[in-house]
Amino acid sequence: MSVPVPAEPDPRRWRALWVCLIAGFMTLLDVSIVNVALPSMEHGIGATPADVSWVVSGYALTFGLALVPAGRLGDDYGRRRMFLFGLALFVVTSVLCGVAPNATWLVVARLCQGIAGGLLNPQIIGMMQQLFSGRERGKAFGAFGATVGLSTAVGPVLGGLLIQAFGIGEGWRWVFYVNLPIGVLAILFGLRLLPKDGRTGRKRVPDLVGTLLLGGAVVLVMLPLIEQEQQNGSPRWWLMGIAAGLLVLFVLWERLLGNRGKHPLVNLKLLTVRSYSMGSVLGMVYFAGFTGIFLVLTLFFQQGQGYSALQAGAAMLAFAIGSAISPVLGGRLVHRLGRPMIVAGVLLAALGLAGTAWLVRDYTGSGAALVLAAPLFVAGFGSGLVIAPNSTLALEDISPAEGGTAAGVLQTGQRIGSAVGTALGGALFFGELSRSHGDYHSAAALGLLGSTGLVTLALLVGIVDVVLSRVRKARTTVAEPPPRPALTGSVRGLAPQETAAIALTSLETHQVHRTNTGPDGDFALTAPAGTYVLLAKVDGRDPVARHVVLGTEPSREDLQLPASARLAGTVHAGPGPFHGAQVTVLDAEGRVQGTTVTDASGRYTVDGLVPGEYQVVVTSYAPAATPVDLTADGPAQVDPLLRLGSTVD
Structure with missing residues (x-):
């Protein structure tokens, strides 16, 4: 039985990667750039603290809600199509955010922008999974990790510059307008460079029940976390109990569809792939740890140290620079070093965050940003060795056909982890700030220690994964005879x-x-x-x-393997090589298999021939035919001799 054969690597794959990186840069920039613009929104359109909290949290909520369904849509209906649609929607919603006349408009537009970002992101990861394999995939994910770090570095500084340039009242609008030129450029290049979607035959019927069950569970998990982050009343933690029930129903429904031969939203067999399941757990716990530091440090620098938005963004530049440098190195080494390299990255991040927490608590002099730069750089460098390499190894054994869905599940876990980490960091910060009667140093230190604890938990997950993997390998090697090849x-x-x-x-x-x-x-x-x-x-x-x-x-x-042979030679006539003669190669049945014209030296070459018997026919004054038997051992040399018109019998 024959099956479709994958095509050769797309020669434009590296240029297509740049399109993916531009789109990824834009969506990630939108997260970091908005944080420093929140006071400007309050001043410009009279947004309340609850409004600006929903500008941040609402985006995270709808972003996480869209990831898995968007991954399935890309797998089933074409990643290029969904990529361009999501990108166009992101640009439109960015403009709608920028022109918002009031806070309600802004929050709704921001929710829609989160859906667009959630629609776009799985296509980026899925397309990288589709276009690259082996070591090339590690390099591609390393470039994506560097893009994550770069967007984190540029966002706060660019946001501060825009607010400073356009004023506290209108500057926030330009943090959304900046997406317009980037997005339009990415669309134009995407139309030209992204590989066209192949014909996948019949389309799968969307799993609407599974989408609703998973979507409801994600919303109910994140809502109390958002309420905790807002510090507005008591969070409704009981919603998480309902979310757990919905997740159980989701798993049962997906298993039922799979057993009936239907197409579930998530192929649960993905979770039986050990590298994927362990990578997903480590990613969720790690994101819960490191994402909380941005809220804590922003509050510390702006409210505790009196920094402007631009100064606060620049103060966190060391972390972002570190996380932009190391992914390139990690992408090259991940296939050689594997999980131990990720564990080393988590360890560096934990040490860097612990050092930052210690300095924040004990250092009360001026120039806090410079003092914290070194440990933040170490934490960022370690983080860059975790995020992209972990995604590379988690998706390594996943079929490209399931790449978008797998990336959606992976990123949904990361979004939930981010919400947990931000809520925990905010709760620890504001709780200590209240108990200490306004001591920002102790409040920030406690928030950072909470993040350090979660990163340490991710470190333990990584160590357990490495140890169990080696124990299992040792037992297989020592206790069991070598497995019989299947x-x-x-x-x-x-x-x-x-x-x-x-x-x-x-x-x-x-x-x-x-x-x-x-x-x-x-x-x-x-x-x-x-x-x-x-x-x-x-x-x-x-x-x-x-x-x-x-x-x-x-x-x-x-x-x-399909054999390929080369035929080459020089056509002579009279005193020497003959220029401009037509050389035609005919198979045993007289069909033309190749044709060319001799160059100035009389030479010719015909490639791509299957081994077999041929006739080499040279025509100019009078045709000359030479038999040849081609093999796959090497190129055949045939030097025909043309007979000029005067010598023809």
Whole structure:
């Protein structure tokens, strides 16, 4: 049985990545740039503290709500299509935020902007998953991580500059208008550079029940956290009990759809992929830790130290610079070092945050921003070794066909973690501020220690993952005999010293088993029973795929690579090489397989021929035909001799 063969890597994939990075930069910039504009909103349109809190929290709520359904829409209906739609919607809603005449308009527009951001983000991750593989994917995610750090660095400073340039009353509008040129530029480049969506055949029926159940659970989890962050009344924590019930119903519904052969919103088998499930847990806990520091430090610098919005943004620049530098390094090393590198990054982040908390508590002199720069840089550098590399490893064994949905689930966990961390940081900060009668140093230190505790918890999750992985590997090596290969075979048609990359992808769990052929072209893979797609790939040649079913007994599959031969030579006539002669290659049945014209030196080359018998026909004065038998061992040399008109019998 034949299956579709994946295409060669898109030659425009790196330029397409830049489009994704521009869009990602814009959506992430919008988070960090808005925070410093909140006082300007209060002054400009008379927004209440509750209003400006919803400007921040409402965006996070609808952003998290849209992620998983948007990932599924991208997987099913085309990532390019959903990317461009989400990008256009984000630009439009940004303009609507900028022209808001009152606080209600601004909050509603901001909620819609969160939906647009949630629609866009899974397409970015899914497209990177689709366009890149192996080490290239690590580099791509590293570039995305650097973009995250850069947007975090630029946002507060750019927001402060805009408010300073356009005034406290109108400056907040320009933090939204700045998305207009960036977004339009990304749309224009996206139309030209992003790969077109392939035809996926019949469209899946959307899982509306699953979408409503998961959406309701996400809303009910985040609402009390937002209420806690607003410090306005008592949060309705009982809503989380209802959210837990909705999550149970969601899992049961998704399992029912899967058992009936329907298409659930989330393929629950994704959670059986260990690298994905552990990466999701670590990401959620880590985001709960490090995101709370931005609220705490902004309040400390602006209210406790009397900094302006621009000064407060510049004061946190050290963290952002560190988190923009390290992802590039992490992207190159993640496949070599794996999870231990992520654990080292979490450790650096925890040490940096602990040092920041200690200095905030004990240092009461001037120049607090300069004093805190070193530990914030260490924390940021460590953070850059966590976020993008963790996403790379979490999605490594996920099929690109499920990449958008998997990214949506991963990011939803991160959004919930962010809401937990921000709520905890705000609660600790304001609680200590009240108890200490306005001591901003002790309040900020306690908020930062809360973030440090959550990052330390993420560190423990990472250590447990690494230890369990090594224990399991050691037990397999020592206690059990080497597993019997479930699938063996060979790849024929390889040139000397050439190897083929072999991938065996489960159609049930989407887990990928990989190896390379040996010197003789043989390969062996161990995998559980099931239905798989076997793919053999060699650089510069068409890949070959097979549909295979593995049972309890070993199976063998031999693959034949499409061979390609080259024919070259020099056409002579009379005294020497002949320029401008037409060379035509005919197969055994007389069909034309290639044609070219000799150059000034009489040389010609015809590539892409399948090994076999051919006739090389040269025409100019009089045609000359030469038989040739092509093989895949190397290029064939044929030097035809043209007979001039005067010599024709």
